[in-house]
Amino acid sequence: LPAGHQVKVAAVDTTFEPLTEGFQLTGSADLKQSVKSLASRTPMGATDLTSGLRAAFAENTSEPMSVLYIGDGMSAADQLSVKNLDSLVDELLQHSISFHALLLGPNVDTQLPGILANQTGGTFEQPVALDAVASAERLATQMSAAPVFVKDVEVSGSGLKLAAGDSVALRADRHTVLFGQGS
Numbered sequence: 766l767p768a769g770h771q772v773k774v775a776a777v778d779t780t781f782e783p784l785t786e787g788f789q790l791t792g793s794a795d796l797k798q799s800v801k802s803l804a805s806r807t808p809m810g811a812t813d814l815t816s817g818l819r820a821a822f823a824e825n826t827s828e829p830m831s832v833l834y835i836g837d838g839m840s841a842a843d844q845l846s847v848k849n850l851d852s853l854v855d856e857l858l859q860h861s862i863s864f865h866a867l868l869l870g871p872n873v874d875t876q877l878p879g880i881l882a883n884q885t886g887g888t889f890e891q892p893v894a895l896d897a898v899a900s901a902e903r904l905a906t907q908m909s910a911a912p913v914f915v916k917d918v919e920v921s922g923s924g925l926k927l928a929a930g931d932s933v934a935l936r937a938d939r940h941t942v943l944f945g946q947g948s
Contacts (some may be wrong), residue, residue, distance in 0.1 A: 886934025
């Protein structure tokens, strides 16, 4: 990520374990050490993505932020129902948080990360072996371009409103399709 960004690194499986003391500037010694700590951990599978995401923004609910998930995209420790997924997306939008993912591994689930990324103005990459660096660079660029979070979209004088939810994340680097309801 570009200089000046603040980053918090955490390991997430069935628990959320911060590996930095709060948010650190890119390039800092603490951040480099946290990445080494993360690299030395054995991935144990069974991720609870919902509690991991909620823990990630618990300390910072007033500033817009991006969350980057690196893993296989599965939330095996917490199978989300449609109701729980809707609630999680609403919380992310309420706190102006965009979800980004770098999907890695022999078996990945693109559906859950795709839904979270699409609904929150985030992105995801699933790199092929020869293009992993380019995928990571593209993702860093996309994370640096924050979406605009718009609430209560209504077409003036028509009564036409968003069909689902009251908030939408708009990105300048891709099209956004909105569904409306009303006359």
